Amino acid sequence: EIVLTQSPGTLSLSPGERATLSCRASQSVGSSYLAWYQQKPGQAPRLLIYGASSRATGIPDRFSGSGSGTDFTLSISRLEPEDFAVYYCQQYGSSPYTFGQGTKLEIK
Amino acid sequence: EVQLLQSGAEVKKPGEFLKISCKGSGYSFPSDWIGWVRQIPGKGLEWMGIVYPGDSDTRYSPSFQGQVTISADKSISTAYLRWNSLKASDTGIYYCARLRGFGGVIVQGYFDYWGQGTLVTVSS
Numbered sequence: 001e002i003v004l005t006q007s008p009g010t011l012s013l014s015p016g017e018r019a020t021l022s023c024r025a026s027q028s029v030g031s032s033y034l035a036w037y038q039q040k041p042g043q044a045p046r047l048l049i050y051g052a053s054s055r056a057t058g059i060p061d062r063f064s065g066s067g068s069g070t071d072f073t074l075s076i077s078r079l080e081p082e083d084f085a086v087y088y089c090q091q092y093g094s095s096p097y098t099f100g101q102g103t104k105l106e107i108k
Numbered sequence: 109e110v111q112l113l114q115s116g117a118e119v120k121k122p123g124e125f126l127k128i129s130c131k132g133s134g135y136s137f138p139s140d141w142i143g144w145v146r147q148i149p150g151k152g153l154e155w156m157g158i159v160y161p162g163d164s165d166t167r168y169s170p171s172f173q174g175q176v177t178i179s180a181d182k183s184i185s186t187a188y189l190r191w192n193s194l195k196a197s198d199t200g201i202y203y204c205a206r207l208r209g210f211g212g213v214i215v216q217g218y219f220d221y222w223g224q225g226t227l228v229t230v231s232s
Contacts, residue, residue, distance in 0.1 A: 033216060033218075035218035035219075037153075037219075044203055044205075044222035044223065044224055044225055045145075045153065045203070045205075045219075045222055046222070047218065047219060047220050047221075050208070050218045050220075056220060057220075088152065088153055090153070090155075090218065090219075092216045092217055092218055093216065095167075095169075095214065095216075096155060096169040096170060096171065097155045097169075097216070098155065099152055099153040099154065099155065100152070101152045102152050102153075
């Protein structure tokens with residue numbers, strides 16, 4: 001089973017700043033089959049990024065994904081108030097398809 | 109507009125039976141895999157398994173194989189998650205989600221649309 005480790009656990013930033021979230025896999029994720037989701041309190045997760053770098057429909061271009069192999073990054077260029085949430089990465093390259101434990105992005 | 113509407117919150121006792129549902133609309137329900145994801149309150153997400161409503165083919169995570177049953181009825185565009193005998197450790201929020209999947213024998217994919225979640229509480 002591929003274990004995904006996200007860091008940091010909590011990231012404290014101010015609106016307008018840039019956020020960089022990391023997702024590291026215990027073994028290579030084939031063909032960059034990695035997705036990122038955003039979850040706000042009391043809501044279901046929302047797909048942001050798939051294929052490591054492709055934005056999902058309706059996702060603002062301030063969100064970008066990069067990486068391959070075992071190291072992946074989600075970047076948010078200029079934080080808006082609505083971006084403060086928990087972010088999860090998920091690999092779908094090797095069954096069982098696992099999620100990271102999440103990074104909480106909070107307002108500083 | 110793609111929508112997945114889940115059944116309401118449940119409170120059950122250990123050992124009881126439970127079946128929760130997820131009704132899809134706004135797309136061709138038989139043609140896309142539907143998955144279930146568990147979230148224990150305050151914790152992360154766990155991929156449970158998927159079903160292809162077109163032919164009821166199912167795939168399970170080893171962690172959930174034998175613990176739950178996933179099914180679908182394409183005639184009413186509804187997927188189900190069933191427990192024959194609940195345990196306290198089954199307490200959590202259960203999400204259904206549409207899989208943008210590919211592959212044949214091995215189905216891979218990410219979840220692009222999610223239901224609102226069903227809270228299941230198991231307590232004596």
